[in-house]
Amino acid sequence: MSPNSNITPMDESNNYAKTSHSKIKIGYRPLPEKKFEARNSLLTDLFESNPHIKTILHVFIATLLSLFVNKVAHDYLEKGEIDLGFGLIHDGFGKLHVAICAWLLFFTTTCLCYLSFFIWARARMSLFPKSVNIKIWDTICLLPLPGYYVLSFRLAASIVAIFRLPQATAAIILVEQIRMAMKVHAFIRSNVPKVLNYKTHSEQHLTLPSFKHFLYFLFAPTLIYRDEYPRTSSVRKSFVMYRLLEILGVVLFYSFLLNRFLFPVYQDFGLRKFTWNEIIISIFESAIVGILILTSTFFLILHSVQNVFAELLRFGDRMFYKDWWTCTSFSEYFRTWNIVVHDWLYTYVYKDMYEIITAKNKTISRFAVFVISAVVHEWVLTHMFGFFFPALFIYFFFGGALLSFIKVSRGTVLNVLFWYMLAVGSGSLLSLYTLEHFARQNAPIQGNSFRDYCLPRWLTCDCIGK
Incomplete structure (x- = not known):
């Protein structure tokens, strides 16, 4: 230090600390x-530019058509009637008027x-930045937000339970909520x-998003908010129409698969004993x-439905x-299967946890993502089926989460x-969810306790022999 310098050792230390802190800030890159x-x-x-990929799609459709014809021929020749699965669709989407009213309430x-x-x-921008009133105003307005989340989940579950909604209709309400x-x-x-x-008295101007922006975001096929998005020139x-036909086709295909290959296998569970083999x-x-x-679920929700809304908007x-489909690990699969939800989890859970809460800990941040995702998936299935059967939670959390680190x-x-x-x-x-469904339907529980609600009925109904 120079003899003529006015900087003390403490000042040097403070300057070094500031310099180090600034280096840390400069060195840190936000996600x-x-x-x-x-x-x-x-x-x-791929379908528009590659005729070979399109041919594979045609082969897949032809295969489904052959299965459909086989089903029709089998029903007509063996039973004398044709069951195209429309009854299952009608039952699954019953009480749609309740779903419409519930959706309007959520909206x-x-x-x-x-x-x-x-x-x-608006009120906050007119208050003085350091006044006590602004803190009180923030508390009054922002504190009820977690309550809104809790009540919205509770409301959706109550509507499904009170009106005893069929599974497809219940799924619509729960997922929309x-x-x-x-x-x-x-x-x-x-x-x-x-x-x-x-800053209230600064020269900068803050423009709040209009209700038009909010309304567009509410229907846009994204969960990440921006004031503006890239737009196409026309609809x-x-x-x-092609996407709507795809939606109809997949729904019919669902019904066909369940009626032809799944329900006949398990529909007698609870009426007779099944062996473990x-x-x-x-x-x-x-x-x-x-x-x-x-x-089919991927194609229906992430391709057809999303593209319909994208095109209309x-x-x-x-x-x-x-x-x-080219993945070799579940880590890659979880990042590429559903970009819409992945972006939300990354932006508002993983990124916030990593940058604000966990001091740049990627493991804890990733763990939080899996916990939230697993709990929400299980919540939907629990209220959709009307029973607690955490098979997906176990698969998703203990299987998928652990495999994602490999x-x-x-x-x-x-x-x-x-x-x-x-x-x-x-x-x-x-298979497990279908087993539980028919076990509770064919061998109902004589009671309505929380214990009976949670215990797997297919294991406790004495329907499995040696």
């Missing part, structure tokens, strides 16, 4: 944000969330920090049905999934192994 850009869904590009409460945010933001809650959280999480960081009516063989035989249900970024190289053999594990897992889940 990347979601970037929207105009692009088609991967399957859309209204969601819009009230925007109104509450707008009132809070979750979707709207995720939208509200994304909107609040994206806009509240802007208001909190706004292609033929594109929408019979159950195990049936579970492994359900692997083909399981993988067909899984891929001229939403440009249609990367709702990636090439998950990194493997890419290769043909590993991709085949991945598909086999996916098929066996899907088939066994489908």
